[in-house]
Amino acid sequence: MTFMDDARVLLPELVALRRDLHAHPETGLELPRTQHAVLQALSGLDLEITTGTRTTSVTAVLRGGRPGPAVLLRGDMDALPVVEETGLAFASTNGAMHACGHDLHTAALVGAARLLHAHREELPGDVIFMFQPGEEGNKGASVMIDEGVLDAAGARPIAAYAGHVAPGEPGRVFTRPGPILAGSNRLHITVHGRGGHASSPQWALDPVPALTEIATALHTMTTRRFDPTDPIVLTVTQLRAGDAINAIPSQASLGATVRTLSARSLEILREETKRLAEGIAAAHGCTATVDLEVLYPVTMNDPQEARATLDQLAELFGPDRVSQAPAAAMGSEDFSFVLAEVPGCYFYLLTSPADIDPATAEANHSPRAQFDDAYIADLADALADLAYTRLERASQESDGGDPQ
Structure with missing residues (x-):
C-alpha cells in the first residue's frame, strides 16, 4: 500500500499546522499551545487519546480493523531557547525557535495518523502515536514511558519508528543498523x-x-x-x-x-x-x-528493523534517495529511551530548501536553520508506510506460523 497520493492531498493542511507551530514555539515539558494544536488537528478521528500529567504530551491510539499487535510512531514537539534569525514570514518572535525541525515532525505525525486512520479497517493491528514534549534535554520520552505510552494499546509495541529532518540534499534518507546517535x-x-x-x-x-x-x-x-x-x-x-x-x-x-x-x-x-x-x-x-x-543512552537501531526500514524506504522513495549511514553521529536523542525498550529504527530525512546550498546550509539548532516543509508529506508517508508494513509483516508471520 502507498500513502503518498493521500499525503500530497493533506500537505497544505500539514504545512499550515507546521507554520503555526513554528510561529509560536514552546520549550521544555510544558507546551500547552502546541498540545492544543495537536488535539485540534486530531479532532474528528476515531482515536483513543490521553494526555500527560507530568508533561503536556499527547498519546493517541488507532485501533485497526483486523486483530494484531501494535507499532509506535514518535514525533517530538518542543522548540529551543534560540532567537530566530531566518527572516521567514512565519518566523518566531517570542525568543524561542523550532531550530531542530520538531514542528515538521509534529505535523508529519498528524499526517501519518490521518493517513492510517483512512485505512484503519485494513490495518492488521494498532498504532500508537507519541506526541512528545521535552526532547531537547528534558527527557520527555522517559517521562512518557513512565506514564505508560508503551502500554497505551494494551501490550508493548513490536516496533517503534521516528524520523528527524536535517539540512542536506533535499529528499535524501538515511539510517543504519546498530548505534545511530551517541x-x-x-x-x-x-x-x-x-x-x-x-x-x-x-x-x-x-x-x-x-x-x-x-x-x-x-x-x-x-x-x-x-x-x-x-x-x-x-x-x-x-x-x-x-x-x-x-x-x-x-x-x-x-x-x-x-x-x-x-x-x-x-x-x-x-x-x-x-x-x-x-x-x-x-x-x-x-x-x-x-x-x-x-x-x-545510545540511540540503538535494531539491526533487523533498520535493514527493513532501508529496504522499505528505498521501495517507497526509490533506491537513489535512500542510503545506509557509514557511522553513527555523536549527537544524542531521547528516542533512545524508547529504542531501549522496543526494537525499532530512527532515520533522517534531509530537507534543505531549494534556494539554499546544502553544502553550506545552517545546521540544526542554528538561529538561521531552515527546513523545506514540502517534505512533510514524505515524512508522513514514511511513518505511515513503516507502521502499516510492519503490522502486515507480523500478520503474515502469524499466519505462516499457524499449524492449521
Missing part, C-alpha cells in the same frame, strides 16, 4: 585543596594547576584508552575556580560533555576518569571527586 553523559570533577594568599602559594594547596592538568589529560585520554572503532567525544566546556584574583581558592571544578557509542566505552570512561583525576590531584597534594551522570 549516548550523552555529563562529567563533573572537583579538585579540593587548601586556600591561601596568591602571593604565598607555598602555604596553600592550589587546586587550579591540578584542575588544568586534568582538563588537558582528559582530552589526551580519549585517544589512548578507547578503541578507535568505538570512539568517544569528550569536550571540557566549564572551568570554575575562585572569585578573588589575589586568593588561591580551596577548590576548583570542571564540567564536560561526553558522547559514547557503547556500554563498554561508558564503563571504561567511568574507571579512567576517576583514576586520572584522583592521580593528578594527589600529585599536587590535593584530592578529587568525580561525578559521571548518564543523561541519554
